Amino acid sequence: MPVDFSGTWNLISNDNFEGYMVALGIDFATRKIAKMLKPQKVIKQDGDSFYIHTTSTFRDYSLQFRIGEEFEEDNKGLDNRKCKSLVTWENDKLVCVQTGEKKNRGWTHWLEGDDLHLELRCENQVCKQVFKRA
Numbered sequence: 001m002p003v004d005f006s007g008t009w010n011l012i013s014n015d016n017f018e019g020y021m022v023a024l025g026i027d028f029a030t031r032k033i034a035k036m037l038k039p040q041k042v043i044k045q046d047g048d049s050f051y052i053h054t055t056s057t058f059r060d061y062s063l064q065f066r067i068g069e070e071f072e073e074d075n076k077g078l079d080n081r082k083c084k085s086l087v088t089w090e091n092d093k094l095v096c097v098q099t100g101e102k103k104n105r106g107w108t109h110w111l112e113g114d115d116l117h118l119e120l121r122c123e124n125q126v127c128k129q130v131f132k133r134a
């Protein structure tokens with residue numbers, strides 16, 4: 001049975017989000033607001049199809065993709081840079097490579113016990129987020 005990320009998840013920790021946002025070129029005022037947020041993720045997983053909706057009181061971001069199929073991502077409301085994204089399984093981890101202007105950009109999701117983990121990468125910065133089921 002493959003891992004199932006489906007569910008509603010609330011952020012409980014957010015390590016080095018500031019460094020990640022600086023690497024993405026997010027301005028100071030926006031970073032000040034963003035770092036106070038406690039986003040919620042709704043993930044719907046159906047075979048190789050995924051829908052990930054990240055919501056907050058400030059901005060929302062939604063993403064739909066299929067494993068192994070490269071797609072254009074616009075990062076609208078985030079850093080607004082377009083990139084080509086590809087999500088694959090690496091064992092039980094969901095790994096996204098975001099190819100574009102920013103080097104070493106991507107993220108990885110995995111489950112650890114009852115928690116959802118997310119590592120966000122950009123250039124030399126790594127942000128580590130943990131979510132618990134709502």
Ligand code: YOG
Pocket residue numbers: 021024026030031034037039041052054055056058059060061062063077078079107118
């Ligand atoms: O998740 O891509 O689950 O898309 C990353 C924020 C903050 C806006 C959030 C809004 C990067 C201002 C999405 C936060 C910082 C700061 C809630 C992470 C950029 C702008 C939307 C992400 C993947 C994996 C799915």
